[in-house]
Structures are given as structure tokens and as C-alpha cells.
Amino acid sequence: xxxxxxxxxxxxxRTEHGTLRAVDHVSLHVDRGxxxxxxxxxxxxxxxxxxxxxxxxAQNATVATGSITLDGTSLVGLSEKQxxxxxxxxxxxxxxxxxxxxxxxxxxxxQILEAITTHETSIDAGVAHKRxxxxxxxxxxxxARASSYPHEFSGGMRQRVMIAMSLACRPKLLIADEPTxxxxxxxxxxxxxxxNQLRRAEDLSLILISHxxxxxxxxxxxxxxxxxxxxxxxxxxxxxxGTSTTAPSAAHPYTQSLIAAHPDLHGQxxxxxxxxxxxxxxxxxxxxxxxxxxxxxxxxxxQRVEPTLVxxxxxHVAACHLVDGEAS
Amino acid sequence: MSQLxxxxxxxxFEVGVSQRDLWSSLWHDKMGRAGVIVLxxxxxxxxxxxxxxxxNPYAFGSSSGSLMQAPSRADWFGTTxxxxxxxxxxxxxxxxSLYVGVTATLIAIVLGAGLGLVSGYYAGWRDTVLMRIxxxxxxxxxxxxxxVLAALFGQNVIITSLVIGLTSWPQTARIIRSQVLSLRExxxxxxxxxxxxxxxxxxxxxxxxxxxxxxxxxLALVLSGAILAQAALAFLGLGDPVQVSWGTMLHNAFDAGAxxxxxxxxxxxxxxxxxxxxxxxxLIGNSMERVLNPRLxxxx
Amino acid sequence: MTNTPNVLEVKxxxxxxxxxxxxxxxxxxGVSFNIARGxxxxxxxxxxxxxxxxxxxxxxxxxxxxxxxxxxxxxxxxxxxxALRQARRRIQMIFQDPFGSLDxxxxxxxxVVEPLIIHKAGGSADERRNRVLEALDxxxxxxxxxxxxxxxxxxxxxxxxxxAIASAIVLxxxxxxxxxxxxxxxxxxxxxxxxxxxxxxxxxxxxxxxITHDLAVAWVVADRIAVVYLGRIVEIGTSEELVAAPAxxxxxxxxxxxxxxxxxxxxxxxxGEIIEVLPGETPSAAKxxxxxxxxxRCPRYAELGQPEVCRVDDPVLHLTNKSDVKSQTHEVACHFxxxxx
Numbered sequence: 001x002x003x004x005x006x007x008x009x010x011x012x013x014r015t016e017h018g019t020l021r022a023v024d025h026v027s028l029h030v031d032r033g034x035x036x037x038x039x040x041x042x043x044x045x046x047x048x049x050x051x052x053x054x055x056x057x058a059q060n061a062t063v064a065t066g067s068i069t070l071d072g073t074s075l076v077g078l079s080e081k082q083x084x085x086x087x088x089x090x091x092x093x094x095x096x097x098x099x100x101x102x103x104x105x106x107x108x109x110x111q112i113l114e115a116i117t118t119h120e121t122s123i124d125a126g127v128a129h130k131r132x133x134x135x136x137x138x139x140x141x142x143x144a145r146a147s148s149y150p151h152e153f154s155g156g157m158r159q160r161v162m163i164a165m166s167l168a169c170r171p172k173l174l175i176a177d178e179p180t181x182x183x184x185x186x187x188x189x190x191x192x193x194x195x196n197q198l199r200r201a202e203d204l205s206l207i208l209i210s211h212x213x214x215x216x217x218x219x220x221x222x223x224x225x226x227x228x229x230x231x232x233x234x235x236x237x238x239x240x241x242g243t244s245t246t247a248p249s250a251a252h253p254y255t256q257s258l259i260a261a262h263p264d265l266h267g268q269x270x271x272x273x274x275x276x277x278x279x280x281x282x283x284x285x286x287x288x289x290x291x292x293x294x295x296x297x298x299x300x301x302x303q304r305v306e307p308t309l310v311x312x313x314x315x316h317v318a319a320c321h322l323v324d325g326e327a328s
Numbered sequence: 329m330s331q332l333x334x335x336x337x338x339x340x341f342e343v344g345v346s347q348r349d350l351w352s353s354l355w356h357d358k359m360g361r362a363g364v365i366v367l368x369x370x371x372x373x374x375x376x377x378x379x380x381x382x383x384n385p386y387a388f389g390s391s392s393g394s395l396m397q398a399p400s401r402a403d404w405f406g407t408t409x410x411x412x413x414x415x416x417x418x419x420x421x422x423x424x425s426l427y428v429g430v431t432a433t434l435i436a437i438v439l440g441a442g443l444g445l446v447s448g449y450y451a452g453w454r455d456t457v458l459m460r461i462x463x464x465x466x467x468x469x470x471x472x473x474x475x476v477l478a479a480l481f482g483q484n485v486i487i488t489s490l491v492i493g494l495t496s497w498p499q500t501a502r503i504i505r506s507q508v509l510s511l512r513e514x515x516x517x518x519x520x521x522x523x524x525x526x527x528x529x530x531x532x533x534x535x536x537x538x539x540x541x542x543x544x545x546x547l548a549l550v551l552s553g554a555i556l557a558q559a560a561l562a563f564l565g566l567g568d569p570v571q572v573s574w575g576t577m578l579h580n581a582f583d584a585g586a587x588x589x590x591x592x593x594x595x596x597x598x599x600x601x602x603x604x605x606x607x608x609x610x611l612i613g614n615s616m617e618r619v620l621n622p623r624l625x626x627x628x
Numbered sequence: 629m630t631n632t633p634n635v636l637e638v639k640x641x642x643x644x645x646x647x648x649x650x651x652x653x654x655x656x657x658g659v660s661f662n663i664a665r666g667x668x669x670x671x672x673x674x675x676x677x678x679x680x681x682x683x684x685x686x687x688x689x690x691x692x693x694x695x696x697x698x699x700x701x702x703x704x705x706x707x708x709x710x711a712l713r714q715a716r717r718r719i720q721m722i723f724q725d726p727f728g729s730l731d732x733x734x735x736x737x738x739x740v741v742e743p744l745i746i747h748k749a750g751g752s753a754d755e756r757r758n759r760v761l762e763a764l765d766x767x768x769x770x771x772x773x774x775x776x777x778x779x780x781x782x783x784x785x786x787x788x789x790x791x792a793i794a795s796a797i798v799l800x801x802x803x804x805x806x807x808x809x810x811x812x813x814x815x816x817x818x819x820x821x822x823x824x825x826x827x828x829x830x831x832x833x834x835x836x837x838x839i840t841h842d843l844a845v846a847w848v849v850a851d852r853i854a855v856v857y858l859g860r861i862v863e864i865g866t867s868e869e870l871v872a873a874p875a876x877x878x879x880x881x882x883x884x885x886x887x888x889x890x891x892x893x894x895x896x897x898x899x900g901e902i903i904e905v906l907p908g909e910t911p912s913a914a915k916x917x918x919x920x921x922x923x924x925r926c927p928r929y930a931e932l933g934q935p936e937v938c939r940v941d942d943p944v945l946h947l948t949n950k951s952d953v954k955s956q957t958h959e960v961a962c963h964f965x966x967x968x969x
Contacts, residue, residue: 041814041815041816042814154909156909157909184674184675184841184910185674185841185842185843185882185885185886186674186881186882186885186905186906187909188885189885189890189892189893189905190892190893190904190905192892192893193892193893193894194893196893197893197902211814211815214886214888217888218888244888244889257816258815258816260819261815261816261818261819262815262844263844263845263847263848264844264887265843265844265847265871265883265886265887266887269847269848269867269868270848271819271822271823271826271848271849272819273819273823274816274817274818274819274820274822274823275816275817275819275820276820278784278786278817294816514728514729515723515724515725515728515729516728516729516730516731518689518721518723518729519721519723519729519792520731520742521689522687522688522689522716522720522721523716523720523742523743523746523747524712524713524716524717524746524747525742525746529746534731537731537733538731538732538733
């Protein structure tokens, strides 16, 4: 049952040097209770795409093509007044570095309470307060610590507070952008497993935006890999990244290099090749495959024709001439 | 090689804006452009004026008919109570205002930036001592001090410049100090220090170039303040009595009762001149602060 | 260059800072290790564990409270002025932030020639120019003549880090201290930098002290790994033996999480509780637990019924039981280390 449908969406930024298409005809969907990861490095458009759903794009950005439908409601083109009631209640967003966005001079429970009462204006004070304590409990923060100030918490705990706050109005969809950077590995594992638990408990749908494949492996059922504004591969996480017992079946060379860059402690102790060069300048016109100048398997056709997504296996698609039969 | 955007954007405030960018940003900023235009007009007048309009400096009025006359074809800005040509006085007087302004500012900036640099870089006890000295000078009442010093050491442009300069540096010192304090924590400085560079190399080769734009922005503001200070002193009669400046003109006009006589041509030009020069520098200084604003990442 | 077998010998390094409220922040609390010529040693730990402070102390950017740091036969903590500057030629540092560590107002050439100027080395201007171009070439910044003329903002993060590396090798150091050199770079750019570092070790014989929070990266790049927790080394050994048979419970936990094998968040079928790799969070260095720093979070401490020795005695690094007699490299600081297989 589809909760979020992003259909053929393109997002343009107006800059003083011209128009830059940060996201180019991207489609993806999230079912109820499902968690989808958007993997990629900086500049690939994943954050822009994530921000587009709750309509939190910058002033100079516009959704140029396509539609975004959340639970039956079409979101693109809604005014602030129409979108505002949907934020926090239908879809919540946890920003990168969100733990530093807490108000340093206000107690934690007050801040979460504020989130609730802003959106549910007629809620009873006692009910709201109980919900705050329940939320904090669900993220592992004891009621005794609820009235602390942010600086009394460590980074990991502040991140839990942000997650609790984002769930305050019981959204159906949570979008988390790099929720675990700046945390140590053990805290990262704790936060990610917390997201998993909350998912199961609340039947929450989740979009996890991250460059860290290990994080996506932990939490996401499906993954969408983006490069230079387009989707290059997508499918089940277990298939594409592999598990401890199965090898990765990633088809796109970019996905393969991403996987190689995360050394597998169970496998060979070998240093990956890495990629030279850098992603293309999106303000210029790009001919052919965007990854061509860095691809170890580049062919003639790659410089001329941009590959489109083709199905490789059920539920697994990739955009690459190596697999779409164009190489002839 | 490539003109790349950053792969991982640093998100840091770079004080390293190039000269050319500075001028073009200044021009594009409305205030900056206004300041540049106003200043250009004033500077051209006082620079070229006496050359283009060589009025006789010794032409004092002979008969009472040519004293305190309104503007006419012969005397564009009219005459003073001594029959002197006001326009000439105006053109020449601007030079002293500018001279004192610039000299005082140079003293203030060198002292202020120097102290700010040392204070911010070393921190510790040197910073504490220097900052207490700065605070002390900051709270000194400027005008009374200048009056006393002028009374003690006489009234000439050198003394005036010195005194204004020596009382204007604290503002610069504080601004530069806080910028240096944040720069010294940068990995760059740690790296250069770890290479074994000595303090003076770090301060002059790495920190100073990175605070230079900030010094320029501050310079413009200090300059406008210095010009006003000189004008105020001259108006109070503490300026150099021999040299004509706009402030002296106002002083003379006041003494001669120009205000009550309605001789507007005598005091409006110098007044406007002071305002224009001060405003021009202030607009440029303000604009430069905006141009160098931390939120403006030097994204090229 | 000197000919001692170790390029660096750190003994009993202690760095304590006064805290804001008068307490003592024990950033580094008794650390000893050596780095051999041509060796890459990784210091692995979470942020705040003291690994960066160790690096700063070795670079003499932070003055240690006590301990000795010996390179080229001299104790750096006892040197000052000219002698210290001379000694600095042997150890160079690379920082985490590729942009913040370069002077935005200097060209690449100026940044790389600076160490030569500071130390009045490299000969004439022409000879210096050649050395700079050579260093740029070593760092895979090609063609060096063209790249020498650009400014940092025109380069990618990976390229900037290469400039930092070039400026570090231009003096021919024995040891490079690299503090999280790839964590601010894109994933694709990381392998290139790591390969470069290993390549320079192979070609120039330079050693590395490689600081990272990522155990997997340390495993592929380093010869030996030292695991740091709250200012102490809890385990040290070759990368292979440490990962194959970790002896310290903290290393075990790190390894499990880094390998994705931990079952954090899952429900334990026996106890019915949610599995945690390690309970709680790392305490701050201002409130270090007595005895073994790790005991409040240690699964073995809990399993063994909270033995008093863990609360009272600081465990000292000692060889593990299963180290093979010849190599003698795997040490652990634990009263009850993992039994050998």
C-alpha cells in the first residue's frame, strides 16, 4: 500500500550563474511501514529530494517536473498555509546535525511539548505532557531526565530527543537526513536500531538519506542509489549490498565502488581502488552517462547516450549500458 | 585541471575575498556605490579645484561692499566677512580635513590592528594587559582630552592628527582581536605552527593577510570618524588657526555672525562638505562590512 | 635521517587539562607505544577518547603533563627553540579538514614550499621549485606545474588533502601523523588518499600514525592497531590478529558494530530483552571511573559478577596468552581478557 509516491520529479535551483538541475526526473515510492534508503555522496541530490517532500526547499529552488503524493494528497504546488498542517503530523524531517538545533535555553520536555501544541492546538495539557514522557521513554530517555537542558545531554542523547520530537504528532512518514554523522559507531548503532524499533512499534515509514552504506544496511528494506541528480540503481538492500552470507549483486559501477569503499571486516583485507575525478557540474549540459568520466568500465556508447533504468531482476533496476544491451 | 565546486563544502567563513571581488561587490551594493560616487565628487573637487579655479588668495575685500556678499557671478559661493572668496576657501579647506582624517586614521589603524593582532594571537597575559589598556583608552572622554592636549601642546595639524589617532584605535583593536582569536584555532595555524614556524611568520604571513579585508572595512569607518573629529575641533577653535579647513570656516562663520545674518553661503558649503566626505567613507565602510559578511561564502 | 629502529617512542604520556569547574580532565592517562620505521600504526577510538590529544602531544602542539616522546634519539618534551624546530622536520602532520588546513590566500606552490622556507632547506630557489614539483607529483597532483599555480578553493576536497600531503613530505620526514585524514572527504575520494599514503610509505619509507574512528579503514590501511578508550590504550596488535581474535571487550564491541554483526536492537531470545552492544555512553574525561576505565560498561564485568579488581586496579598492557612466541605483538589491558581459541 503506497504511502509516498515521488513521480518523475526534477528540482531546479536558480543561481546567479544560471539554472542548476539538482534532481533530474527521479521516481521512487515508499509503502506503509517500509523503510527506504537514499544512498549517495554530497551533491547527488539526495538531500534536495528529501527536503522537497515536506516542501522545505530553499527560496531559489523549484519542483520543475513531476508530482509528489503523500497518502493520497498531492504536495507540489501547495501553499504554505496548506502544507503547514501536514508537516509534523503526516511527514516529519530530521535534519543533518539536528541535535544542534535544540534551543539551548529551553528544557527538553518543553520543546517537545511545543511541537505538539503547535500542531494540535486543542489538545489537553495533561494528555500532551504524558505523550512527551511516553515519547522520551520510547527513545530510551528516563522521565527523570525529561526536564534537563540540551547541554546536559551527550550528542547521542540529543539525537534521540530530536527523533522523539519528530514523532510527537505521530507522522506516517519520517525522513532522516544523515541522522548519525558526528556520532561514534556505537551510538550510531544504537540510534539506528532505535529507528528500527520505532518503525515496528508505530508502523512508521522511513526514508533514510545517507552516504554510509552500513547505516542503510541496518535500517532499510530497499535502497535507491543516486549520482549527480539521477537514480543509478535501486532494489532490495539485502540483494544490492549483500549480507554476511550472500555477495552483493550491485550492477552499476558506481554502486560497486561505493560498496568497495566500505571495507568488509569478514572479507579480504584489501584497499579499494577508489574513484578519481569528481561528479559533473550540474549547471552544464551533460551528454551521455553522468558517471562516464569516472567509470572503470566506460564504453563508447556511454559518452553519447544517457542510460535509462532497466529491470535486471524482479524489483532490481539499474541505469547502465553494461546491463541494458546498448553496448552493441 | 578543473574549475570544481567543492566535493565536501567546507561551510567556513573565508576572509580571503580577492581584491577584484571586493571592488565589484562594493559597486553592486547600493550603499557602497553611493558612497563611492559621493566621495569621488568630493575628492575631485578638493583635488582639482584649486587648479581649475585659481582664485587669488590675497584678494581681501577692499570696500565694505564686497564683504559678506551672497553668491554672484564673480564669487560663486559669495564672500566672507573679510571679503575672501568662499568657494576657494571651500576647495582648499577640504584638503586639511582629508589630511588630518587620513593621518589620524593611519595612526589608529596601525596601532589598533597591531595591538589586536598581538593580543588575539598570543592570548594569555599579553591579551589581558593589552585589553585593559584598550578599555582604558576607550572610556577616556575624547573631546575634553583633545582640548587639554591642544592647550598643552599647541594647535597644529600634526598635534590634531596625533591626538585623534591615539584615541581612535581601541575600536579597531577589538574587532581585529576577535577575528584573530578565531583564526588562530583553525587547522591552518596549527599546521604552520607544527612545521616550526615562529610567531612573527605566522602573524604576518598567515593571520594578517586573512584579516586585511576586515581592516579595510574598519578603516573606512575610522576615517569618517576622524574627519568629524577634526571638524569639531576646528569649529571649537582648537584647529590650526593658520590653515583653513572646513571646520575653521564654520568657526569663522559662527564668529562673524553668519547664522544670524542669514549668510547661508558661508556655512552651508563647508557643512555639506564635511557631511559628504564623512558620509562617503561611512557608506563604503558599512558596505564593506556587509560584503565581508560571514554568511557570504566565497563560492566562485 | 637517523637510524634508530623506531621512529617514535612514546612512554607514559599523560595529558591532563584543568576543567572549567576545577575538575581534572584526563584526556590522556598513561599511554605508551612505539612506531617502527616504515610502519603504519592506527589509533582507533571514538571522538573524545584522547587519540587526537595524543597526536597533538607528539606534534608538541599541546604540552604533555608528563611522559617522554622520543624521535631520532631525542626527547621532544625536553627540547626548545632551535633544537625543537630542527626536530620538527622529522614529524609532519595532516589534518582532518582539507580546506581549513590550507591558507586560502596562498597558491598550492606557496603552501608546499613553505616548510622549506621555514627550515631554510632545499637549497636555491630553483632547487626548491624542483622539490615542490616533485612532492606534488608524488602526491598524484598532475601535471604539477599547472596545479602549483591554483588556489585551494579551485580544488576538490581530495585534491586539497593531497596538497596537504605534498607539503608534509617535502621535507622528507620520518613520520607523518594523520588525524582523520579522510573523514571529511566523500567516500569515493577516500580510497585514493589512503592508497597514496600507503604508496608513500612503500616508496619513501615514511611511517604513519593514523588516527581514525573507523576500525574497518584502520584494518585495511594499518600494520598495527591500538584501540584507545578514555585516554588509555586497551588493546594493541597487528591488524589481522586484532580483528581475528580481539581480546578486550571494548574491541569486541567495536568490531561487532563495525562489521555489522552486532545485534543491537534485536530481542534476545533467551532473556527477552533488547540487545545492546554496550550499555550507556562513554563517560566524559572529567569523570573517569576508578580502576579500569571501562568497567561500568563492560559486559564481562557484568558477566563475572562485578569483580572488585576491575573497580580498583588499573589493568596494564600485557601480552595475550595466544600471541605466537616469535611476534610478541598482541597486548591487552584487561584483568579478564578473552580466552584464546
